Amino acid sequence: GAGVSQSPSNKVTEKGKDVELRCDPISGHTALYWYRQSLGQGLEFLIYFQGNSAPDKSGLPSDRFSAERTGGSVSTLTIQRTQQEDSAVYLCASSTTTGTDTQYFGPGTRLTVL
C-alpha cells in the first residue's frame, strides 16, 4: 500500500517568505509527527497530532512555525517569514496510534532558504 508522502520534495525560498509543507499519512493512521533533520543535528521533534488535535506543541522552534491537520488525515506545516536557519529536511511520520507503535516516515521535504 501507499506509504507516507510529502510535498514538495524540494523547496527553495527567499528569506522572509512563507512556506507550506504537506504530509499525507498512511490511510488509517491516527498519529502524525513532524520532525526537522538538520545536518549533524539528528532528528528534532516539532509536533505530533492525535487525530486533528496537537497535544504537544512544545517542539515548535518559534511562533513562526505552525501546523494543522484536518479530517484526521493530511497535515500542513507552515513556516512564516522564513530564515536561513530554517533550512533543513522536514520529515513527517505516521503511526496507527501514538506511543508504542512503529512510525513510518515519508521521504521528507528539503527546504532551502536563501
Added chain:
Amino acid sequence: AQSVSQHNHHVILSEAASLELGCNYSYGGTVNLFWYVQYPGQHLQLLLKYFSGDPLVKGIKGFEAEFIKSKFSFNLRKPSVQWSDTAEYFCAVNEHNNDMRFGAGTRLTVKP
C-alpha cells in the same frame, strides 16, 4: 525533558567486524525504545523496538539491542557487519506521553 545521547558520531568498520552503537537516555520512568536506520537515499525505517519483556531485542538484518535499565542504555549490536549496513542509525525514546525523541544519529561506514 528527556534527552537521548548517541556518543558515536561516525563509526568506520571493515566488513565482518563487530558493531556496537551506544544509546543513553535521561528519562527515569517507563520508556519505549527504538532504533531506526536510514540507508543512503532512503526513508527512515524501523530496525527494532523494545516495549517490555526480554531486554534483549532482535531486529531485522541480524541487529539486536539490549535494554539495561540500570544504565539507561539501549545499545545496538551486530556480530558481523556488511558493506550494506552502511547507513545512519538513530536511537529514539518514547516515554508514554506520545512524544518521540531521537538521538543525533550515528553514521556507520563499512569498508568492503
